[in-house]
Amino acid sequence: MQQKLRARILPLLVLIASLPRAVDFAMADTLPKIKSAPEFTLTKQDGKRVNLNELRGKVIAITFIFASCADTCPLLTAKMVGIQNKLGSAFGPEVRFLSITVDPEHDTPEILARYAEAYKANSVGWAFLTGTPAEIREVAKRYGIYYKKTRGGDVDHTFLTSLVDQHGTLRVQYMGVRFDPDEMLRDIQNLMAEAKGL
Secondary structure (H helix, E strand, C coil): CHHHHHHHHHHHHHHHHHHHHHHHHCCCCCCCCEEEEECEEECCCCCCEEEEHHHHHCCEEEEECCCCCCCCHHHHHHHHHHHHHHHHEEEEEEEEEEEEEECCCCCHHHHHHHHHHHHCCCCEEEEEECCCCCHHHHHHHHHHEEEEEECCCEEEEEEEEEEEECCCEEEEEEECCCCCCHHHHHHHHHHHHHCCCC
């Protein structure tokens, strides 16, 4: 009985193991177009206002973090720094990262500037954004981010990283912080190539 069960399960396991690779090949050429990326205007770590529409023509990765986070946000930021470094000279001119705080009461532009410096985020292509509580609440809602401040001062929030193409279209979202950074790098490179007609 056990041998028959193993004989049935083994081909199924082989099939399941092959699925991610099959999906990778299918997604390698063109990422889906989800919808127009929700518009917003927020304040950068240098105190200047930035509007998403101003960044048309660039691939944009949008994350949600908060500066006093002690565990998951640093992991996400470090992962994004790794991708930043692998993009080389394309980072800034062709690709931008936007990290939006979910703790606007605490995360002033000055605090976000120190956070960016601590993680070696390249300000040429990476803006850390804050705003009024109402502004942050609205942009978080538009991007499917839930957040709630705890009694201890931490902020529980959804981790959802959005990739927006050069035309302002939301193309893919990565759940959590355990996504493969090489996969995101490939997706960014595919969008860069797509815009150049390659």
